[in-house]
Amino acid sequence: MIDTLYKKALEVRENAYVPYSDFRVGAALLTEDGEIYLGANVENASYSLSICAERNAIFKANADGKRKFKALMVVADTERPISPCGACRQVMAEFGDYDVYLANLKGDIKEATSFELLPYNFNKEDMDEK
Numbered sequence: 710m711i712d713t714l715y716k717k718a719l720e721v722r723e724n725a726y727v728p729y730s731d732f733r734v735g736a737a738l739l740t741e742d743g744e745i746y747l748g749a750n751v752e753n754a755s756y757s758l759s760i761c762a763e764r765n766a767i768f769k770a771n772a773d774g775k776r777k778f779k780a781l782m783v784v785a786d787t788e789r790p791i792s793p794c795g796a797c798r799q800v801m802a803e804f805g806d807y808d809v810y811l812a813n814l815k816g817d818i819k820e821a822t823s824f825e826l827l828p829y830n831f832n833k834e835d836m837d838e839k
């Protein structure tokens with residue numbers, strides 16, 4: 710399954726819309742029920758409106774009502790495996806603790822989990838009334 714996620718993340722990476730950074734990222738998200746949602750980064754002339762590949766995949770799954778995840782694979786052309794931004798780490802952690810594989814084009818894959826990538830994360834329980 711890791712191989713499949715890596716291959717699909719590589720494929721969708723080709724669809725990244727990156728006229729400003731020229732930095733392509735692909736993400737493949739495996740849901741608990743065995744579906745795979747793909748995301749690539751999409752940039753904008755108003756730079757801060759750009760969306761990362763990871764959040765694109767997670768939001769696509771959400772749009773189909775899928776919120777339970779088994780694994781997320783992220784791939785970019787980096788020396789070390791890609792390191793997701795803080796915004797993506799917060800969004801990943803929203804949906805629980807699941808495997809996150811961070812990869813590069815050379816095939817290096819760093820294994821982590823969504824909670825490991827955001828220690829002491831702020832989540833919905835923090836908003837429960839005391």
Ligand SMILES: O=c1ccn([C@H]2C[C@H](O)[C@@H](CO)O2)c(=O)[nH]1
Pocket residue numbers: 727730732733734749750751752759760761762763783791792793794797
């Ligand atoms: O993990 C990452 C890191 C960066 N980007 C995107 C955001 C922007 O489009 C480009 C350069 O930061 O890469 C991602 O999609 N995922």
Ligand SMILES: [Zn+2]
Pocket residue numbers: 761762763764793794795796797798
């Ligand atoms: Zn991000």
